[in-house]
Amino acid sequence: MSIEFRKEYFADERDDNLNEVGKPTQRQDALGHVTGRSPYFDDHLFDGLLHIRCVRSPHHHARIRRIDTSEAERMPGVVRIITGKDVPHNLNTLLSLLDFGLDDEPLLSDKKVAYKGEPVAAVVAETERAARDAVAKVRVDWEELPAVFDVEDAVKPGAPVVNEVYPKNLFVYHGRYDHQKLRYGDVEAGFRQADRIIEGRYQMSPIEQAPTETCGAIAAPETNDRYVVYTSTQALFFSLDTTSKLLKTPSNRLHFIGGTVGGGFGGKVDSLHEPMAVLGTMLTGRPCKYIFDREEEMQVGAPRGAERWYLKDGVMNDGRIVARKFVGYFDSGAYTRLSSYAIIKGVGHLPGPYTIPNVYADVYCVFTNRTPATAMRGFGITGVDFAIEAHMDKVAHEVGLDPIELRILNAYRDGDMKAHRRLAKNTALIECCQVAAEKAKWPLSQAASQASSLRDGGGERGRLPAHTATDQNGLVSGFTAQSYAKKSRATQPSATPPPQMARHESAPVTPRVEQPRPQPVQPASAPPPPPAATEQRHTRFSSISGLRRR
């Protein structure tokens, strides 16, 4: 293991003469960690703590005919059994806090379950063991339903409806389409122009975040009719606001404490534990803990969802990629959670760090009868980067080019136009390729060794395509969307032009914002108008796309 800082790169863009930044200062939490004193959520002790365990579906897809809790209620140590009717607002979607997507998931389902492990009741008991014993005594009368597991099966006509809010098993984007589109140039024209077409199919399986600390929360009555919550959340206010919404409780009655978490990797955003723990406390008046055991963390806790990508490249014999088409399927599992947004992030990332004049993507957020997917390290990007880079290797092999040379040849450079219609800046892919090759003693041609992210970009490469082929495939009806972004006063980008590269900084860089929409030299088609700086709209969070089911 070795690590070196190659300060000679981009040296004129940095002032390395800082007091504290750049120094190998000890972590603030290191002493707490090595003495075992860092306070994770479960390191807060409460007298009279109650334990919550959930009754979970043994079926992938089933209707609930009846839940019989009578025997469980009589079990020793059982204080309360909670079902869906006890949840004040039993329907939510995580990103509703950003007004993105429709509420589609109950905290405790009382009509049907759409994945194995979905909770339908919760036992609150004096000990964890008592809770587990009572869970075993809750009788649920199930009517099993056909289930669908493959993303491409799920979007076929007649497939079982996983999520009634989205009857085609597809999330709806912008109230208009059953997928997110990317259209840049004319990919079909690009394919006709190419010397060869290279295709591939890539599949990622679901991955568990697997933090060593499982997800959980402890709620307790606080003074003055408030609730204190110790939580392992990765997003304190997501969890607080989700709890506030599900329990119809003003947010200032909730006091959330966290911040010291035993690993997250994206698996602690979903905010399932906090509302349940607070609800338990509301119903019993006592401190309640709700924590996943490892088995639940592995199979019920939301993973990084599976992704399937189809890639098609039009390539010239010299290795230049002139067109790239993606069709992607994100397996969201039974509910939306964050997959809808992973696709937005992923689409903004296409076609990877390369300048390709014609790019096309259709990406679908698909509901299947499996554990809902959520965020994980590399969210929305890891899967498609696997596809892109495995595909680049295939392209290099087929055109007979060195794989690193192929990357450098196609790499994006400062000033290039990207497929999401913003100019590239601050790029460094080429230099990374060169340095990695050098370290591994992988020889590169002189041209590749001398290439630079700072040179040969922009100009023609910085122009929007003369023509972009668009279509209305996948148009949906029955949904509407408002565009808050356009109407919003928002925080207006500063009137000053975007800052140039920060050279020789001597003072800290103040927060600045990217000026959207650089003016193309020759706009091929009229771009949408820039955001108007009028109308105010008051939402607690700002949003890019409100969605309403008609």
Add this chain to the structure above:
Amino acid sequence: MAIHRGRGFASINYPIGMNLGGDPSQALVHSNPGGKFMVALSSIDLGQGMKSVTRQIAAETLGVPVEDVYVDTADSDTGPHCMGSFASRGTHRVGNAVIQAAQEARSVMLEAAAEELEVDPADLVTDGKGNIHVKGAPSKSITTAEACGAAQFKQGRTVSGRGIFLIPLSEVDADTGEMTPVSCFAHAALIVDVDVDDETGEIDVIQMNSAYELGRALNPRLVEQQLVGGAWMGMSHAAWETTEPYYPERSHGPLDFNTYLMPGPGDIAPHNIAILERPAPDGPFGGKGPGEMCANPVLPAMVNAVFNAVGVRIDELPITPEKVLRGIRANGGAQPQGRRG
């Protein structure tokens, strides 16, 4: 039996932060009368070093020693709003909010010092060691503790500051996907060497060489932590992990760490890392965020290395011995592609 060595390459970039909802984060900074500063956040430290990197950013901006700063997170009663710790947003978004808050607090501290020294605050500088002095005249000086004490007991000033980072809302165009995805990108290129056993399909990772560009390395040791651990996770994603080993068939899902496979301490390989720092124009001191992207290049580099070793394209992750063996069988044997480098 034969063991085949293969070498695979991948390069990636990574968007920092999320492009939904403006991605706001806030920070509050204040000092006590002794010149010790508290940074109040509601951001989460899940091991990535949020408390530590924001502490250094605050110290640098305030111009005080890092020991004089403590980061308190996360308490919803005292810490101002933050979206959360995900999407590589922490260092960038929260760091920027901390800079803004610390700048405001610093300016009050300098005003207090100026009043005590009877000079113009614009002429004052900090030495980062706990002193404030007149530019070019180090003897005309006051400690930060004295300045903060005077502010609170004599002058009636709060040495405090508020900060927020927010990106203007950006529409995503439904028809073209036009958007302002994020504000900056980190980069990486990685070469991995693997050995493939052509009778069992088993893979050993032999070595990794990599270059990561992640804006300014705000703390080189924290960066190292992320990159070393992230490459391990990348290996793990490539060839070990999944909750559904027969996806999309929903069976045989692992329930514990014995059957949810991850590389053990005996599976890790030497990793030689080079770090490049091209400061992000809008990043805190040019920092980006290495936490997520560091795992990404390993996945494709591993499948590309397997192809180089035995001529088998693994297009479905994870790369199990079974998939490799099936590929070798389908090709009628291992087809090494020739050494690189």
Add this chain to the structure above:
Amino acid sequence: MPVKVETYDRVEEAARALSASRSARFLGGGTLVMRAVNAGDQSFDTIIRLRDPDFRTIRMQGDGLVIGAGVTMAALVANRDAVFLAPVARVIGGPAIRNMATVGGNLFASGNYGDLAVALLALGATVQLAGSGSRSMPIDEFLRDRDRHATSLVQSVTVPRPRDPATFRFTKVSRVKPKGVSLMSIAALLPQSGGRVQGARVAYGAMGPMPLRAIAVERALEGQALDAAAIDRAAALAVEGIAPPTDALASSWYRAEVAGVHLKRLLAGERR
């Protein structure tokens, strides 16, 4: 149902208590029973505990080694007389597991666990059951009816020590280094007489619901010199009559494909 714990000082008492209740489990090192308790296993409500020190001893008896069922993997590794079993015990779990997991418990392990039982099967061990029906039986028989013995208390295992330690070989195939659970394990006892294998016993772990013998392989080796040709013939029969399971670690297909490879390497004395 809350769990109750009954503690006994003598094997016979514990055996009696265990056989008297269908809902009792005997606590060895805790790696199986306490895991089940923690998971809220509803199939038992009583834990039987034994404090008899004799239960944890290892002693020589003629050519055999009598290993108390309460002996841990760590104790086995440390015992000079059990040196032939050390390579097996050492690859079971990390140090903490080895300080807890017992020989008796390993006989009841299933799935990707139970490597020691695989070795004991190849070595032709016998299992001693305590209590009124106190008796000894070949491990083959014990494993075949293992579920029926759930209410019996295993007191000890007697293992014939291989005369030449080189005739006993063991390998464990795992996906995680240095310690993972078994994708498969293979143990082979290959006594030779006049340069020919006489009385081969070959056993697999994680290739069925419990450790099992590779009868076809044993037959193919019997009376053969352990040369490349004989090894190839035996390896070709590696999964004859065996239907390996599919689990989180590997499919049935994969196990069947590589069993011969690992067997060949074990017999030929090559290990990667």
Add this chain to the structure above:
Amino acid sequence: MAKKPVQFRLNGSEKAVFVDEGQNLLDVLRRGVGDLTPKYGCGQGTCGTCTVLIDGEPHLSCLTLAETIDGRQVSTTAGLARGSELHPLQAAFMDGFAAQCGYCTPGMLMAASALLERNPDPSREDIVEAISGNICRCTGYEPIINAILAAAKAGGARRYG
């Protein structure tokens, strides 16, 4: 439910508690006597975050029936430092940046301290073996291995200097 009295030494001091039948040692340490240094990671014996020493040897406290520790010595991370003087392993974990989220750290320290007590000059392989039952999800293990090597060099076996 019947409670049983259990008496044991925890990091050198006498403890007496009543435990539930079937209760595991991890729960008793954390909730019974308030030693929060061992962590819950799985309850299955597969992660090592609850590792403690019983009579000097590493055990998984989640799989240890609490009443079986009656009369025995239990050591946890809470007992590693002598006052404010860190154990060499703790110092090495800090210097080596061997902790990120810190949740596996107490278990790792226990596994490592058991190793150094027995083998003051371990090889890399010895260390890999000693921590093979402990899962770390953050570090990639390398910094932990290096920290244990460094602690050994610094005399990590000499517990109290």
